[in-house]
Amino acid sequence: xxxxxxxxxxxxxxxxxxxxxxxxxxxxxxxxxxxxxxxxxxxxxxxxxxxxxxxxxxxxxxxxxxxxxxxxxxxxxxxxxxxxxxxxxxxxxxxxxxxxxxxxxxxxxxxxxxxxxxxxxxxxxxxxxxxxxxxxxxxxxxxxxx
Amino acid sequence: xxxxxxxxxxxxxxxxxxxxxxxxxxxxxxxxxxxxxxxxxxxxxxxxxxxxxxxxxxxxxxxxxxxxxxxxxxxxxxxxxxxxxxxxxxxxxxxxxxxxxxxxxxxxxxxxxxxxxxxxxxxxxxxxxxxxxxxxxxxxxxxxxxxxxxxxxxxxxxxxxxxxxxxxxxxxxxxxxxxxxxxxxxxxxxxxxxxxxxxxxxxxxxxxxxxxxxxxxxxxxxxxxxxxxxxxxxxxxxxxxxxxxxxxxxxxxxxxxxxxxxxxxxxxxxxxxxxxxxxxxxxxxxxxxxxxxxxxxxxxxxxxxxxxxxxxxxxxxxxxxxxxxxxxxxxxxxxxxxxxxxxxxxxxxxxxxxxxxxxxxxxxxxxxxxxxxxxxxxxxxxxxxxxxxxxxxxxxxxxxxxxxxxxxxxxxxxxxxxxxxxxxxxxxxxxxxxxxxxxxxxxxxxxxxxxxxxxxxxxxxxxxxxxxxxxxxxxxxxxxxxxxxxxxxxxxxxxxxxxxxxxxxxxxxxxxxxxxxxxxxxxxxxxx
Numbered sequence: 001x002x003x004x005x006x007x008x009x010x011x012x013x014x015x016x017x018x019x020x021x022x023x024x025x026x027x028x029x030x031x032x033x034x035x036x037x038x039x040x041x042x043x044x045x046x047x048x049x050x051x052x053x054x055x056x057x058x059x060x061x062x063x064x065x066x067x068x069x070x071x072x073x074x075x076x077x078x079x080x081x082x083x084x085x086x087x088x089x090x091x092x093x094x095x096x097x098x099x100x101x102x103x104x105x106x107x108x109x110x111x112x113x114x115x116x117x118x119x120x121x122x123x124x125x126x127x128x129x130x131x132x133x134x135x136x137x138x139x140x141x142x143x144x145x146x
Numbered sequence: 147x148x149x150x151x152x153x154x155x156x157x158x159x160x161x162x163x164x165x166x167x168x169x170x171x172x173x174x175x176x177x178x179x180x181x182x183x184x185x186x187x188x189x190x191x192x193x194x195x196x197x198x199x200x201x202x203x204x205x206x207x208x209x210x211x212x213x214x215x216x217x218x219x220x221x222x223x224x225x226x227x228x229x230x231x232x233x234x235x236x237x238x239x240x241x242x243x244x245x246x247x248x249x250x251x252x253x254x255x256x257x258x259x260x261x262x263x264x265x266x267x268x269x270x271x272x273x274x275x276x277x278x279x280x281x282x283x284x285x286x287x288x289x290x291x292x293x294x295x296x297x298x299x300x301x302x303x304x305x306x307x308x309x310x311x312x313x314x315x316x317x318x319x320x321x322x323x324x325x326x327x328x329x330x331x332x333x334x335x336x337x338x339x340x341x342x343x344x345x346x347x348x349x350x351x352x353x354x355x356x357x358x359x360x361x362x363x364x365x366x367x368x369x370x371x372x373x374x375x376x377x378x379x380x381x382x383x384x385x386x387x388x389x390x391x392x393x394x395x396x397x398x399x400x401x402x403x404x405x406x407x408x409x410x411x412x413x414x415x416x417x418x419x420x421x422x423x424x425x426x427x428x429x430x431x432x433x434x435x436x437x438x439x440x441x442x443x444x445x446x447x448x449x450x451x452x453x454x455x456x457x458x459x460x461x462x463x464x465x466x467x468x469x470x471x472x473x474x475x476x477x478x479x480x481x482x483x484x485x486x487x488x489x490x491x492x493x494x495x496x497x498x499x500x501x502x503x504x505x506x507x508x509x510x511x512x513x514x515x516x517x518x519x520x521x522x523x524x525x526x527x528x529x530x531x532x533x534x535x536x537x538x539x540x541x542x543x544x545x546x547x548x549x550x551x552x553x554x555x556x557x558x559x560x561x562x563x564x565x566x567x568x569x570x571x572x573x574x575x576x577x578x579x580x581x582x583x584x585x586x587x588x589x590x591x592x593x594x595x596x597x598x599x600x601x602x603x604x605x606x607x608x609x610x611x612x613x614x615x616x617x618x619x620x621x622x623x624x625x626x627x628x629x630x631x632x633x634x635x636x637x638x639x640x641x642x643x644x645x646x647x648x649x650x651x652x653x654x655x656x657x658x659x660x661x662x663x664x665x666x667x668x669x670x671x672x673x674x
Contacts, residue, residue: 044540047566065573066608074248076611077228078488104490105614107508112567
């Protein structure tokens with residue numbers, strides 16, 4: 001469980017950046033949504049299970065709610081850590097465990113996703129947003145972590 | 147805030163509608179849902195506080211109640227609040243307000259004067275006696291919140307051709323068929339040996355009235371059934387005043403349609419009449435409390451560390467508006483009402499048990515969307531005055547305003563209130579996209595949406611900057627492992643809030659938790 005301890009605030013100084021990102025209602029959708037792949041058709045598939053299959057679509061349907069479309073996280077009274085360039089993603093088991101079981105402000109998402117979906121979104125995050133981890137998480141890895 | 151645990155509630159809904167409310171109440175009690183309040187009237191903190199000081203972290207409902215009562219008991223009280231105003235999650239959004247969620251997504255609420263939504267709590271049941279007592283004591287005007295509206299809709303895209311059905315008709319048809327079946331079994335002597343003949347007579351009599359059965363104990367098109375489910379042509383006056391009965395749906399259609407799933411909610415203890423709402427928005431409640439202690443609250447104050455030692459508690463904070471170097475506040479004691487989603491990230495030297503408890507509780511995802519329309523078509527066209535329509539679409543429900551009936555101007559609906567996976571998806575969208583979705587789904591129930599929409603506002607609770615989630619989500623396992631450790635005073639620090647209660651997601655939980663925590667802290671001070 002020691003890997004959990006270092007997963008805290010790494011987003012100091014983001015406030016100014018985020019202030020620049022203000023989007024008023026009625027203006028254009030956020031760019032990250034314009035490029036949603038299967039997100040639109042698979043959205044709201046079921047109250048119990050996400051319908052998206054590929055990593056990008058899953059990220060856009062779930063993760064960016066807190067970690068934001070650019071994966072740079074956000075800070076209010078507490079902080080959602082940046083996933084962009086996050087060294088905690090190096091050990092693949094860490095993000096798998098976080099997605100499945102949650103921790104602190106991160107709710108468990110595992111009950112809403114099958115093993116393939118967890119693997120897809122973890123692989124997506126570990127290979128995007130400035131992360132370049134080439135080892136791949138498999139559904140079997142996820143199953144073992146449940 | 148409504149739904150604590152969708153699965154548990156769905157289960158209860160099923161038990162409630164299928165087995166009847168007595169069985170459901172029993173089930174609810176065993177699951178810890180239906181217990182009577184422990185509120186014993188205004189708190190009495192007897193004994194000398196000896197000039198002790200206390201820091202209260204958070205000016206939500208739990209913190210405000212504590213501030214009022216501890217000052218009365220003789221404490222020197224200071225309250226630190228992250229937001230620019232009091233109330234925490236007990237909050238209303240009205241015309242002219244701006245709301246900036248995490249990620250910098252900013253919304254300006256375009257509602258007309260007097261119109262609002264409550265993104266957080268919106269109901270106060272009659273048995274939430276602590277909240278009601280504080281409302282009465284501090285002059286919060288209340289009005290009825292209609293939970294069950296017989297003329298609102300139940301809807302499924304997969305039933306009745308996707309056409310919304312009136313709550314009244316679905317409930318009448320469900321009850322009517324159940325009554326007819328039970329009457330048949332009684333007449334076939336299937337209850338002999340289980341129910342005495344004398345009781346069977348009474349049962350048959352009650353089934354006729356309850357189910358709207360005709361004189362042959364049939365649930366069919368008749369004045370008796372129409373007296374419950376409504377008429378094809380209602381009784382009127384004059385030459386054409388004679389009523390025409392409506393035709394009930396078949397048992398098969400009722401069962402397969404599945405809308406009976408929505409009938410159970412209003413039967414549950416939490417949602418039984420009478421339910422109240424503060425006149426003018428839920429924030430009128432914390433606003434009234436805050437008026438009593440406004441001189442004690444420091445706003446725009448972000449807590450970064452809580453440190454206790456033998457002498458007292460030191461809280462480090464920054465000013466979120468003025469900035470500058472970290473500052474400290476000191477007191478003998480600390481009542482911390484910061485949500486666990488935030489507190490779990492703050493440096494805090496409590497023992498390992500409380501520390502584990504603080505990190506063990508995730509927060510529910512929830513989303514609400516408020517929609518303003520150019521006219522109150524639900525009243526004008528459909529005779530729906532307040533209450534809630536339910537659907538299996540991702541908006542889950544449409545809440546109609548429980549005030550301003552018949553107003554000629556614009557009106558605001560709650561166009562989405564949803565938890566779980568759907569709430570996460572809503573939260574991950576920019577606010578304008580959430581509003582578009584709410585409109586597209588809601589138009590399947592009210593086609594007027596398309597023409598009458600004016601403006602909207604949308605809240606995804608994991609992006610609310612001061613809470614990072616909707617409310618604490620306990621399981622039986624985490625309760626067993628951590629709840630007592632969370633509530634126990636640790637040195638000079640006690641925690642309070644809805645998370646430290648068995649009424650999570652309700653203001654009553656926050657108030658009861660706060661009163662319990664300050665009672666135990668006060669005992670320490672008095673006996674020290």
